[in-house]
Amino acid sequence: MTTDNNNASAPLRYSSFTHDPAGGNPAGVVLDAAALDDAAMLAIAAEVGYSETAFVTAADESARRFRVRYFSPLAEVAFCGHATVALAVALAERLGPGDLLLDTPAGEIPVATTVDAADGTARATLTSVPTHSRPATAEELDSALKALRWSREDLDPALPPHVAFGGVHHLVLPAGSRTRLADLDYDFDALTEVMHRHGWTTVHLFRRESPTLFHARDPFPVGGVVEDPATGAAAAAFGGYLRTLGLITAPTTLTIHQGEDMGRPSLLRIDVSPDTPHTRVTGQAVPIT
Template identity: 75%
Template sequence: MEANWQREGMTNPMSRPEIVRYAAFTHDPAGGNPAGVVLDASGLDAEAMLAGAAEVGYSETAFVTDSAEGSRRFRVRYFSPLTEVAFCGHATVALAVALAERFGPGEIVLDTPAGEVPVVTRIDDNGAVSATLTSVPTRSRPALAAELEAALKALNWVTGDLDPALPPHVAFGGNDHLILAAGSRERLADLEYDFNSLAEVMRRHDWTTIDLVWRESPDHFHARNPFPVGGVVEDPATGAAAAAFGGYLRTLGLVPRGAKITIRQGEDMGRPSDLRIDVDPQDTRTRVTGQAVRIG
């Protein structure tokens, strides 16, 4: 694996791409979701990027594979330690903040395997950098009975654990996520699932994460995101799932126009994360906002 990363997948084997590390959706390097960022991966093939992501060991690493000189448009690919994914929200925020620190804040456009994702970065008076991404168009549909049964079994949940006011859905915000709403904060906190069984269910249905949520109020949710298909037990912040969740709420008619909704994630892992989503009932895209900070 190291040989692929350092030699076989590189057009210039003498130069090793720099990997920078950021914690996304937090202002604290010890919180949020860590992501790797490679700002120049033009010399890497897919095998080398996968090996690099495995070496980094985070749930996702973003690789900039192409950019036009003088342009603020970048082509990006995302890899977990086990596979490539079409879109990753927290790595997008990390990448955008890394670019803002080097080239200044403003608007950039990312060409991802899921589609075009505009991002706006800002620096506040204290020097903190935040990014707002606009997702690809979202959609959401009720989960099928067989899908729900298999997921609940692997999670060691039962239907009585769910909030009947928030029905199970499969929602898309760049990739698909099964959304299950817990009936209590205690149910959300008690997460012990069958890693291999849940990974098999997710691969069968092509789900990137399971988005487990609990509604504290109409505009404040708590979330947890198992990610066994990426080789990770749980994500402490999942921007792609947050984008899909915005589409879910819009589909169910649970947001007023221009609603700003906060999602607290990672708390049960000791890596608290804060995500904000802006949902417009007339717009299928979700805007996801968060800070990111350099690790080390």
């Protein structure tokens, strides 16, 4: 792929779900990883040091179709939303805005990209794989709460804990108050063990402010990161969670504020419909220089 870098395999750096490089969730982007093996990609992700780096392992630019893999500093992940947004914006800056198709380990991810003519801001909207959600078991809930240092009384009794899927699995827990959500001090090793045992990528903690406005936090210790400032994959799964609960009765746009409590405010928009299992996740991304 032709880029403005002399070395297309050198990682680029973007922050997703923000217009400010000091906010959002940073992601690495490698536009030409065709010659890189798993060990090399993992090493680059570790060197970049962000929660995820996206690697383009094959490209058909004329068809705007790309094979993509995602690595955290510790392991490969089947799908990552904020790195997808970062990659899509990087591609739009080089190929022009339009539709992209990403072949990921989680499945095909269509992405629509636009660039604002006034200020050049790029935005991407990904469409998730089919989402689904189920109630968390008592063992799943109790082990997670213990590692989080939460109790059942800390949860919102109006919303049930679930395990939701939107490319990868997430434990979804409703905080009983905004104060409870803001006070996050968990046992890193214990939560890592619980998440590995159950196959969760993040724990999606959220507080409902209104039917269409939510605050969220996503511990990500299995990726070697205490917390994600913005988690597109969890937002996709969360859309499926709300649909499964019957809270989406018509096509609805929801806003998720994340990263506020760690000083990296992020804004995620999701579109959910009762008629489709797919969640559309929209956000901006900006280069980190």
